[in-house]
Amino acid sequence: MTTAPDPPPVLAAGCVLWRPAPSGHGIEIALVHRPKYDDWSHPKGKRKRGESARACALREVLEETGRHCELGPRLPTAHYTVAGRPKHVIYWSARALSGTFTPNPEVDVLLWLPPPAARLRLTQPRDRALLDAALTTPHP
Numbered sequence: 001m002t003t004a005p006d007p008p009p010v011l012a013a014g015c016v017l018w019r020p021a022p023s024g025h026g027i028e029i030a031l032v033h034r035p036k037y038d039d040w041s042h043p044k045g046k047r048k049r050g051e052s053a054r055a056c057a058l059r060e061v062l063e064e065t066g067r068h069c070e071l072g073p074r075l076p077t078a079h080y081t082v083a084g085r086p087k088h089v090i091y092w093s094a095r096a097l098s099g100t101f102t103p104n105p106e107v108d109v110l111l112w113l114p115p116p117a118a119r120l121r122l123t124q125p126r127d128r129a130l131l132d133a134a135l136t137t138p139h140p
Contacts, residue, residue: 007084007085010085012044012046012090014060015094016029016094019112030110031113032107041123042122045060065096065110070095071092072093076133077089078126
């Protein structure tokens with residue numbers, strides 16, 4: 001009896017997007033709300049055919065938050081299963097640059113929160129672990 005081969009993983013990329021806090025003390029973390037899943041997460045998405053992980057992360061941050069960003073240190077890759085298929089999401093810590101958020105069908109709310117509040121708002125434990133990893137990386 002032959003078993004079907006495992007499906008190839010879904011490849012994706014994203015960022016823990018941050019900016020200096022307007023108060024001048026510390027940083028704020030960007031979280032996106034996806035109405036389709038009613039969850040709060042870091043901006044991320046699937047790679048297009050032939051697209052590098054870096055290019056995907058930059059594109060997804062721009063699409064989901066309206067912000068250009070500067071990639072910083074690489075963060076741990078998230079590995080999980082969605083609808084029976086493995087998914088691998090490569091992440092970076094990224095500083096937000098220029099841009100303006102516009103709600104869209106994929107992301108209806110963007111919040112900038114201090115790290116402790118962002119940690120509480122994140123839906124998935126893996127995203128909280130990712131935030132913890134980002135907070136241990138140096139920020140300029």
